[in-house]
Amino acid sequence: MKLVGISGALAGSKTAHMVAQVLHAAKFLNPHIETELIDLKDYDIEFMRGYALYTYNEDTVTVVNKILKADCIVIGTPIYQASISGSLKNLLDHLPEYAFDKKIVSFITTAGSEKYFLVGEYHLRPIIQFFGGILPSRNVFVPDDSFNDESEIVDKLILKRIEGMAKEILDLSGKKE
Template identity: 40%
Template structure:
């Protein structure tokens, strides 16, 4: 099983830190798990222009292939202007909806206000619903205050939510794999 962590931003460090922490906790729960981090900072991705995803080339094709080949996901975004990043939205637009169908998604986000956690509820979960993905019941939202000056997560409640999210996505993925939900699609 391949768990892909997506850091859906090209600026800052906190989103990647959150995603990496969940991947680390998932690996502790199941050492056989294959984990990979897709850091969007490392790729020069084209804007989606509505064409068939298989016709893109270069970094754009690489990113589409990485996302499409994963079995389940931890998807992270900072919250800018009360919304997910354009980078993450563009990634969702590039990937064929069938590639995400019946796959487990867990969400992490970070922002500068305590109310921005609502972006997970009001934007990310509906997008997952469109893809007909399975969404972990919990998620992690971290405020800038939850990190120290070295960008280390120091808030114990956030760290516990990270452990809980890792447990949920691993459990859900194993249960779906055991039940072979894809046989019914």
């Protein structure tokens, strides 16, 4: 089984750390799964123009194909202006309608204020459902004050929620161990 994490931020490292934490927790629960982090700041994803995938650059095609080949996906995004990041939305626009068909797809979000904790539910959940993804009940919101100066999560309750999310992803996928 392959679990792919997507960090949908082009600046900072909090989002990548959040997603990596989920991947690490899943790998700890089942060392036999394969994990991969796709950090969008490491790729040149072209702006979606409505053309067939093969017309875009190699990075765009590579990232889309990695997502299509994944068995389970964790999407991480900061919340900007009460919405998901533009880079993540652009990537999602490149995916075909069946991209998440019968895949377990969860999400983890962060924002400067706790008042944005439901943005993922209102923005990402409908997109994931549109693509046919199966959503776990445990998606995680991480407020900015849960990070230390190195952008690592230090809030033990948040870490416990991340472990619960990883466990539920594996449970739903049938790959507990």
